[in-house]
């Protein structure tokens with residue numbers, strides 16, 4: 001049966017990533033119309049082209065600036081620290097653990113969004129693992145001690161601080177040069193992002209243990225969502241879910257490609273950067289767990305209070 | 319939609335409304351008639367986001383530094399030292415103006431501040447030296463423009479932020495072209511003085527070697543500041559914004575050591591600095607709102623596609639861009655020009671195969687032209703207001719030849735891009 | 748009326764000076780962090796985050812003074828060539844547009860500060876600094892900017908209505924002649 005004609009305004013995640021160029025942008029600009037037989041049309045812009053920085057996004061959906069947005073959960077942790085809940089630094093050591101945490105976290109976050117923010121949570125996504133790039137030799141996690149590390153977000157800072165490193169704040173655009181000149185020793189970003197931003201011109205070592213995953217979420221304005229025809233709701237829930245599943249798969253794949261590009265290759269997007277890729281040991285995984293439990297988690301609960309301790313209890317119970 | 323935008327934008331600017339207000343009016347009109355995302359609910363957050371940019375903190379720091387260097391007599395000491403050494407060349411003081419502008423530029427991020435400082439120090443000597451006002455004043459206006467090409471540079475910071483190009487790299491890219499452009503200015507002056515001796519000024523007694531060496535310490539403070547403000551970045555000590563803070567504190571200490579740091583001086587400097595910074599920031603904030611609407615209505619895409627559809631060699635498109643900026647630069651204030659056009663022109667430049675880092679240098683030179691082309695040229699205004707007498711035509715007339723030197727510099731950089739890109743590549747860690 | 752003018756000028760100049768002082772504070776904080784980062788390997792003042800707040804506040808604090816100085820950029824080459832009554836009419840529009848802009852910015856910033864305060868929004872850094880605090884001070888600057896814009900517009904209209912065109916022309920010129928005079932005096936001083 002045909003769906004009722006629906007026009008949607010959508011703001012997407014960072015437009016410079018392959019996730020946006022290959023999946024998100026084509027989905028909203030053409031695919032959603034095709035799949036709905038021409039009934040659903042979306043108007044789509046990536047957030048950075050609009051001059052948005054990130055933390056304002058979901059508030060804008062609440063205010064009705066756009067109907068749907070996909071943004072990074074970490075960007076919104078200042079507004080609502082609960083957003084960090086599934087993607088705290090040191091929480092997951094690999095994609096499987098992270099995916100399990102996201103699945104468990106979905107209903108908790110959805111309820112919070114619905115009751116507190118007037119948002120309807122459509123999907124949670126992964127991005128790529130956020131790894132540490134260093135200009136100086138780092139052989140294991142304990143070597144972070146005494147290093148100046150550019151972090152983004154509170155939980156990354158807590159993680160680095162617990163390990164005895166100095167978290168440094170810096171605009172993303174200055175990081176590459178700062179690494180190159182030695183203003184900082186290390187910096188954290190995604191595996192592909194660090195490669196495409198040419199961090200390897202300054203960095204020599206990539207420590208291949210995910211600090212976290214740059215988790216994302218797609219949300220809709222709840223009032224707008226509730227007024228939609230149930231058939232459209234079902235259609236969007238299904239297709240956005242499928243889109244997110246594709247993102248998960250793509251990010252898992254690209255994550256390893258990014259590591260290969262940063263190291264000895266093979267690399268389909270340029271020359272291999274020939275950095276030393278450092279693989280974590282058992283001892284590193286133990287230290288990661290310790291840093292999470294003794295540094296990151298208390299920091300988060302402290303910033304967030306009861307909302308998060310309840311959420312974390314529910315999350316751990318699953 | 320494009321005609322509406324252009325008509326509204328230039329119409330409202332032409333009838334003298336404040337540029338910041340015009341940008342917001344255009345924003346609201348486009349939003350009301352064409353836009354899909356309503357801009358107003360998002361505006362508060364965007365204003366806050368634009369106000370809290372760490373990179374832009376360098377703007378007031380540079381202006382304050384310039385204020386201190388002028389009022390502490392450091393600028394004057396530098397001027398005298400350079401004068402003792404270059405007086406031999408025909409045109410004497412005119413070369414001093416270019417040389418001291420270049421050196422002062424190495425401590426100042428602003429062209430207007432450079433022209434005001436060098437103008438304040440030099441203009442009193444124009445009559446005494448018997449120089450023809452147009453060339454003398456034109457040299458100050460043009461020399462001052464080096465302020466944004468030779469690092470540090472406010473405009474490079476803004477370009478770096480808008481075009482997502484490393485500011486440190488831009489600084490390195492501007493250094494050689496900046497020195498070359500200063501050399502071109504000097505050659506131009508030399509040529510004019512040879513063909514037209516009346517511009518040359520009275521022949522003055524040559525300074526003795528003793529006199530020359532005595533003034534050399536005057537070059538120390540600016541050199542020290544250059545090392546702090548630019549060197550610290552490449553020594554791995556500081557980021558560009560942090561370097562601006564270090565430079566300012568050093569200038570503050572130098573001023574205090576000379577016994578010139580008074581409460582009145584500081585307060586005056588504060589007021590003037592805030593005036594310039596807020597003038598800049600009102601436009602930056604307003605432009606951010608306009609950008610949101612321009613993207614959401616798809617205007618930026620439309621312009622990009624229109625240029626992309628032109629079937630011409632890249633160099634022709636580049637020439638067209640230079641001509642457009644030359645014309646726009648006559649009428650528009652440079653900062654508004656830069657902020658309004660960077661998001662549109664940089665994707666075009668990248669699409670036709672040029673390096674955005676290299677284009678940053680070309681862009682700076684185009685902005686320099688805009689600063690000295692009438693009727694709206696900030697450096698012309700500054701020089702005239704420091705002079706405080708005589709016809710504005712003198713300044714305008716004297717500045718025109720330097721536009722030719724700038725166009726020549728753009729041609730040279732297009733033929734030999736490595737003049738800009740070699741140093742950033744060479745300095746790679 | 749005179750008393751109000753003086754008060755507004757004084758308050759605006761004071762806020763501009765406070766704004767300047769904040770820039771010095773930023774320079775000190777950032778420099779301390781640069782030194783400790785290079786010597787001790789850690790930063791102690793969180794200057795990166797606090798600088799951005801101080802910068803935002805200093806900007807909004809300086810807006811009113813900038814308006815009184817007539818320094819917010821407008822292109823008046825064409826305007827000055829028009830017949831005086833037309834020019835004065837356009838001058839009035841210019842004041843009105845600036846006032847409207849200032850009121851809009853004040854409204855937006857107050858609204859944001861209020862929302863952040865009531866929702867307890869913090870920065871997403873480890874500092875988790877309450878955003879409502881700096882935003883409220885920031886909004887105060889824009890509020891003064893708005894009052895100044897309105898005052899200038901009303902004064903301009905009043906002068907025009909009473910036929911005091913020259914007085915109207917002199918509005919929003921605070922500090923301008925003074926600065927040129929200073930520069931020239933200083934130049935003369937060097938000559939000797």
Ligand code: NA
Nearest residue numbers: 423426465470
């Ligand atoms: Na400079």
Ligand code: NA
Nearest residue numbers: 647688691694
């Ligand atoms: Na011009």
